[in-house]
Amino acid sequence: MNLFEEDNWIEKLKPLLEKYKDRKHPLDYENLYQLMIAVILSAQDSDANINKITPTFYKEFPNLESLTDIEPEDLYPYINKVRNFSTKSNWIIGIAKILKNNKNIPANLNDLIALKGIGRKSANVILREMNIPSQGIITDLHVIRVIPRFGLTKESEDGNKIEKQLMAILPHEIWGEVGMAFSFLGREICRPTNPKCTECPINKDCLFHFKSN
Structure with missing residues (x-):
């Protein structure tokens, strides 16, 4: 029940990716x-x-x-x-x-x-x-906080280290969306305190949720 040990990444993360697919970043811009x-x-x-x-x-x-x-x-x-x-x-x-x-x-x-x-x-x-083919994975403060809860990485502070670990285990085809998807999850559902675990689309594979129940 640990995502870190799974190899079917696309299937495991599909509900998360579908929930936040193509959603624009919260920053306002026109070009x-x-x-x-x-x-x-x-x-x-x-x-x-x-x-x-x-x-x-x-x-x-x-x-x-x-x-x-x-x-x-x-x-x-x-x-x-x-x-x-x-x-x-x-x-x-x-x-x-x-x-x-x-x-x-x-x-x-x-x-x-x-x-x-x-x-x-x-x-x-x-x-x-800009819809440019991804060369890495977005690892902002929300991702840094959320990712360890799912067991995808044991690193909990260094964004660059977390990104490298994610790039090593996640298929390139989802790099472009997976980081932002986890970021939105952290902003809206997987909050620092009182996370809304029942609303999480991938809670069945979350170590934090598993340990909390």
Whole structure:
């Protein structure tokens, strides 16, 4: 009764994947540029908070070109309610000066994570939302918290380690959706406290649920 020991991954996770199939990420965006900015700003902050401040940001800075001739401090009035906004301002301006144009935003994981301010989690989100073939698995804070409950990994804190373990045991064909599916599960059902286990589509294969009953 441990998913970690199973090999029929697609069948086991099918109800979860079907429940959240093709659901858009909670961050608001209309194009790749806006998505990249939102993802950078959302690190260690809530999607809801980022969605509140980005409309004004996008209006003032509609593309990378509009960011190339300004200083990080010029962004402060627009993002000062975001956690670590000064560091993120440096990242955004740095990326703008490197890429210069929206058309130069990378469409692969290695080139994305080469940009300071974009880690593997952020890159995987960008690739997934742009329907680009997955090169990894989204492992955000929700996934990090939820995955150990199912016994899919014994790691419980390091997102990169969890991602590598998931990539080693899950078939590539579900990489693009499985991370976000677990993320939505963690946001809506598998909460940190008082999880709604009876509503979970894969509770019969959950160690946490099994031990709780």
